[in-house]
Amino acid sequence: xRLMGLAAALALAGCATVPAERGPVExxxxxxxxxxxxxxxxxxxxxxxxxxPNAVQVPAGGAAYLASAxxxxxxxxxxxxxxxxxxxxGASPLVSALFLDEPSVAALNLIGxxxxxxxxxxxxxxxxxxxxxQKGGCAVYTSRKPCALEPxxxxxxxxxxxxxxxxGGGTLFPAYAIRSFxxxxxQVKVAVIGMPLKETPTMVAGTATAGLHFRDEAETVNALIxxxxxEGADAIVVLIHQGVNNKLGYNDQSCALTGDxxxxxxxxxxxxxxxxxxxxxxxxxxDYSRINASRNFLLTxxxxxxxxxTDITLSIDPVAGRVxxxxxxxxxxxxxxxxxxxxxxxxxxAVPAYPADARIASLVARYAAAAGPVAARPVGRLAGxxxxxxxxNHESVLGNLIADAQRSAGRAAGAQVALMNSGGMRAxxxxxxxxxxxxxxxxxxxxFANTVVVKSLTGKQLRAVLEQQFAxxxxxxEAPNVLSPSQGLRFAYDLSKPAGQRIVLLTIGGAPVTDDxxxxxxxxxxxxxxxxxxxxxxxxxxxxxxxxxxxxLEAYIAAASTLPLPALGRVENRTPG
Numbered sequence: 001x002r003l004m005g006l007a008a009a010l011a012l013a014g015c016a017t018v019p020a021e022r023g024p025v026e027x028x029x030x031x032x033x034x035x036x037x038x039x040x041x042x043x044x045x046x047x048x049x050x051x052x053p054n055a056v057q058v059p060a061g062g063a064a065y066l067a068s069a070x071x072x073x074x075x076x077x078x079x080x081x082x083x084x085x086x087x088x089x090g091a092s093p094l095v096s097a098l099f100l101d102e103p104s105v106a107a108l109n110l111i112g113x114x115x116x117x118x119x120x121x122x123x124x125x126x127x128x129x130x131x132x133x134q135k136g137g138c139a140v141y142t143s144r145k146p147c148a149l150e151p152x153x154x155x156x157x158x159x160x161x162x163x164x165x166x167x168g169g170g171t172l173f174p175a176y177a178i179r180s181f182x183x184x185x186x187q188v189k190v191a192v193i194g195m196p197l198k199e200t201p202t203m204v205a206g207t208a209t210a211g212l213h214f215r216d217e218a219e220t221v222n223a224l225i226x227x228x229x230x231e232g233a234d235a236i237v238v239l240i241h242q243g244v245n246n247k248l249g250y251n252d253q254s255c256a257l258t259g260d261x262x263x264x265x266x267x268x269x270x271x272x273x274x275x276x277x278x279x280x281x282x283x284x285x286x287d288y289s290r291i292n293a294s295r296n297f298l299l300t301x302x303x304x305x306x307x308x309x310t311d312i313t314l315s316i317d318p319v320a321g322r323v324x325x326x327x328x329x330x331x332x333x334x335x336x337x338x339x340x341x342x343x344x345x346x347x348x349x350a351v352p353a354y355p356a357d358a359r360i361a362s363l364v365a366r367y368a369a370a371a372g373p374v375a376a377r378p379v380g381r382l383a384g385x386x387x388x389x390x391x392x393n394h395e396s397v398l399g400n401l402i403a404d405a406q407r408s409a410g411r412a413a414g415a416q417v418a419l420m421n422s423g424g425m426r427a428x429x430x431x432x433x434x435x436x437x438x439x440x441x442x443x444x445x446x447x448f449a450n451t452v453v454v455k456s457l458t459g460k461q462l463r464a465v466l467e468q469q470f471a472x473x474x475x476x477x478e479a480p481n482v483l484s485p486s487q488g489l490r491f492a493y494d495l496s497k498p499a500g501q502r503i504v505l506l507t508i509g510g511a512p513v514t515d516d517x518x519x520x521x522x523x524x525x526x527x528x529x530x531x532x533x534x535x536x537x538x539x540x541x542x543x544x545x546x547x548x549x550x551x552x553l554e555a556y557i558a559a560a561s562t563l564p565l566p567a568l569g570r571v572e573n574r575t576p577g
Contacts, residue, residue: 037092086119
């Protein structure tokens with residue numbers, strides 16, 4: 001009996017290892033978003049919470065360091081997939097944009113990206129050029145020469161665009177992908193759906209999305225769920241280029257969120273397990289069940305420019321075919337020290353520092369050397385930093401400077417005033433020694449290859465354009481997209497007024513703007529075509545194109561020995577309180 005008892009005990013002891021073998025399979029997702037071709041370190045710092053009231057500034061970003069960070073995270077798990085939520089290219093620095101973002105795609109190939117959603121900026125150069133990014137080749141779809149430095153093989157990762165329909169009824173890119181992990185009875189499948197935001201056509205030039213239809217995001221996801229389940233998906237991940245706002249820290253998990261993605265999330269099928277988002281350039285990790293208990297998914301974003309990665313773990317029960325636990329953290333991609341507008345930002349011991357990946361460092365150096373002479377070309381002098389930072393009136397020095405430049409360029413076509421959108425400014429202008437500026441800095445500030453367009457608008461239309469700052473698409477009274485006015489144009493707004501009545505002062509040259517009078521207004525071609533949902537610009541008449549926006553800015557700066565910074569005070573926020 002004792003022998004039998006011992007045998008039974010040994011058998012039971014052996015069985016103790018079985019539950020572990022039958023336990024959940026852990027799958028790691030490494031996520032990023034809004035890389036925007038930042039191959040070189042973007043001279044950006046992440047605030048890491050310090051022991052006292054002051055945060056530690058951690059220098060972050062750079063494709064070579066991003067690659068090492070991904071490799072370090074990947075080494076922790078045998079089941080890993082690298083995913084992204086769009087805007088990996090477009091609005092890029094010169095080193096990437098000068099070469100049509102081919103080096104950024106090559107770098108992401110080396111990093112090991114598996115799938116990405118298409119973002120709105122992927123459409124900046126049109127759908128044919130975007131398809132070239134996937135397929136490779138040197139076909140010409142833009143004014144810039146492709147394959148200028150070397151042949152372009154295309155993306156080894158998959159673009160996903162579930163809600164982008166072509167005229168033929170199919171999708172521009174595949175709607176989803178399914179990846180299997182493990183073997184036999186312990187195999188699990190993770191489905192990935194990718195898509196841009198529905199409003200993409202309002203955010204790019206009209207020709208860029210011609211012939212395409214962008215469907216509702218939540219409806220698209222929900223319609224795919226039964227198909228994915230039928231194909232054996234145990235976990236469902238949505239990569240969506242839409243986001244929310246959060247100002248509480250790079251790894252904040254409080255779910256104190258606002259923004260355009262929230263109404264979409266409220267309509268998602270509860271079968272979704274993770275939503276990797278982007279677009280707002282904010283960083284967050286949220287267990288969404290804290291907001292809505294019926295939707296138990298993780299919501300994440302890794303900020304922008306490759307300064308962060310999101311490390312996501314899904315514990316999947318292969319028998320039940322579902323996710324039983326999930327967790328995520330944002331990881332700082334500490335790269336190299338830099339000197340910024342506010343001084344030195346050294347390496348920090350607060351978080352790991354990653355070495356530069358040699359393959360990608362070599363790639364970046366090759367393209368940086370080719371772009372160097374173009375970037376270094378002197379363009380003039382500026383009296384001080386022209387920053388995008390807005391004051392309490394939502395007015396910025398850089399916005400006013402660019403508007404002044406476009407007004408100056410448009411004078412030959414009768415321009416009286418000009419307006420510039422905040423989204424068209426991607427970097428500050430920080431002069432070097434003696435106030436010197438190089439072309440690369442101007443390009444970083446305005447990387448979209450827009451032209452300057454002058455149109456005739458009635459006073460009523462001009463007022464309507466300014467009203468659209470608070471009521472068009474993602475532009476709301478809570479987060480207005482205030483246009484920067486040139487010299488000669490002044491307006492005041494009151495957000496307590498009803499929509500359509502928020503512009504309470506509008507003058508040109510000190511005289512009140514009247515509804516029936518006609519005014520010549522300069523702006524960039526993106527806005528002139530109704531971009532950012534400023535649709536009234538599209539109603540303008542007698543359109544004249546007067547050259548590129550970069551040429552306009554360069555000529556304006558070069559015309560002065562040292563250009564003074566424009567004064568603020570052209571915009572006034574009269575909202576009570």
